Amino acid sequence: MFKYIFVLILLSSTSVLQARGVYQHPDAFLDDVFNGEVPKPKFVWFTGETGKKATSILKHKPASLRTRYWSKGKRSAWILEEIGKEKFITTGIVINDNQIEKVKVLIFRESRGWEIKRNEFTQQFTNATLTSEGNLSKRIDGISGATLSVKAVTRLSHLALYLHSIVVKSDGN
Amino acid sequence: MATKPKKIPMRFLLWWHRHIGLTVAIVAIHLSITGILLNHTSDIGLDKAYINISTVLNLYDIKLPEQLPGYKIENNWLSHWNDVIYFNDQVIANSMQPLRGAVITAHFYALATSEEIWLLTIDGEIIEKLSAPGEKLGDIISIGTQDNNVTINTEQGVFKADNDLIAWQPVEADSINWSKQAYVPKELTELLFAEGHSISWERLLLDLHSGRIATRAGTLLVDLAGVALLLLAITGFTIWFKRRKK
Numbered sequence: 001m002f003k004y005i006f007v008l009i010l011l012s013s014t015s016v017l018q019a020r021g022v023y024q025h026p027d028a029f030l031d032d033v034f035n036g037e038v039p040k041p042k043f044v045w046f047t048g049e050t051g052k053k054a055t056s057i058l059k060h061k062p063a064s065l066r067t068r069y070w071s072k073g074k075r076s077a078w079i080l081e082e083i084g085k086e087k088f089i090t091t092g093i094v095i096n097d098n099q100i101e102k103v104k105v106l107i108f109r110e111s112r113g114w115e116i117k118r119n120e121f122t123q124q125f126t127n128a129t130l131t132s133e134g135n136l137s138k139r140i141d142g143i144s145g146a147t148l149s150v151k152a153v154t155r156l157s158h159l160a161l162y163l164h165s166i167v168v169k170s171d172g173n
Numbered sequence: 174m175a176t177k178p179k180k181i182p183m184r185f186l187l188w189w190h191r192h193i194g195l196t197v198a199i200v201a202i203h204l205s206i207t208g209i210l211l212n213h214t215s216d217i218g219l220d221k222a223y224i225n226i227s228t229v230l231n232l233y234d235i236k237l238p239e240q241l242p243g244y245k246i247e248n249n250w251l252s253h254w255n256d257v258i259y260f261n262d263q264v265i266a267n268s269m270q271p272l273r274g275a276v277i278t279a280h281f282y283a284l285a286t287s288e289e290i291w292l293l294t295i296d297g298e299i300i301e302k303l304s305a306p307g308e309k310l311g312d313i314i315s316i317g318t319q320d321n322n323v324t325i326n327t328e329q330g331v332f333k334a335d336n337d338l339i340a341w342q343p344v345e346a347d348s349i350n351w352s353k354q355a356y357v358p359k360e361l362t363e364l365l366f367a368e369g370h371s372i373s374w375e376r377l378l379l380d381l382h383s384g385r386i387a388t389r390a391g392t393l394l395v396d397l398a399g400v401a402l403l404l405l406a407i408t409g410f411t412i413w414f415k416r417r418k419k
Contacts, residue, residue, distance in 0.1 A: 064300060
């Protein structure tokens with residue numbers, strides 16, 4: 001009996017240990033994305049129409065007035081943050097030719113919902129695009145117990161696609 | 174010859190069912206009310222509403238600090254208290270990392286936590302959060318300016334940023350105006366305490382529901398109530414079953 005209780009305690013503590021932390025530093029993520037040749041960052045300001053659209057995607061005003069992005073050719077990388085339940089989740093998103101190439105949870109600060117870091121979840125975003133109505137083209141399956149974290153990453157992926165479409169126009173790519 | 178198991182007398186069951194019910198009634202009402210409210214905290218905004226009742230805050234050991242450390246830029250105070258960073262009495266954002274300083278540059282205010290640099294407007298609105306120097310330069314110890322450029326003292330040495338805070342170059346630690354810690358005026362500290370922002374009503378409800386508000390004794394009481402409710406269900410079912418058989 002005590003053996004089972006011990007195993008249960010061990011399993012639950014392992015799950016808590018997995019929960020919070022820096023899974024990959026944003027710098028290391030960018031190094032990976034651009035094979036060590038990270039381009040100089042540019043900025044997008046959340047003003048005017050961009051601000052309104054970002055507010056509508058996030059369902060609240062963006063937490064900062066501008067965000068950085070790194071782009072080379074048709075690819076752009078975004079380090080974006082969104083609150084899950086109470087704390088920010090830092091996510092790295094790569095867009096290639098208006099499609100999501102990669103989504104990776106970089107820093108997770110919440111006590112619950114860490115399951116979103118799993119590849120099985122983040123791979124659902126691969127190849128997602130913006131529909132003609134400006135929505136995310138793919139339906140993302142949720143994770144039980146991680147609903148708010150799932151929604152946060154989904155909103156960020158949607159936002160990254162929208163911001164990419166804006167900068168593609170302004171950068172003339 | 175096997176002996177027939179003794180039947181539990183109905184009077185015994187009824188006595189226990191009644192007394193357990195009466196004993197646990199208040200706790201059951203408490204658990205029901207807090208439980209229902211907890212299910213709807215977001216709907217009624219209890220997760221975003223903060224407590225400013227000193228008696229309740231004292232339960233969490235949150236007391237008005239004698240002296241709250243902070244950093245003054247122009248006429249504004251930046252401070253960090255209970256995982257919240259304040260611009261005067263406004264909440265800028267939550268941060269678990271300690272505040273290391275704040276400076277003014279030609280274009281914006283910049284504050285440093287141990288891992289991030291936040292650029293702020295003169296009204297305290299966040300322009301951008303930068304975590305980039307974290308891995309390469311180590312934890313930030315202090316922030317200053319040199320020729321109007323943000324400069325940080327890190328575990329790896331002193332580094333100066335370019336105008337857009339993109340590239341960081343090592344510099345000599347001379348002629349840098351380091352941000353100096355001071356104490357937030359008493360009136361502002363009292364205002365921060367009065368406005369709360371540390372414990373939400375949702376957190377209070379959760380701690381009331383689990384009994385954690387009264388530390389170990391409270392948790393134990395709720396545990397006992399849980400066992401009592403279980404016994405109540407068992408005795409109730411047994412009484413119903415016995416009566417049904419008759």
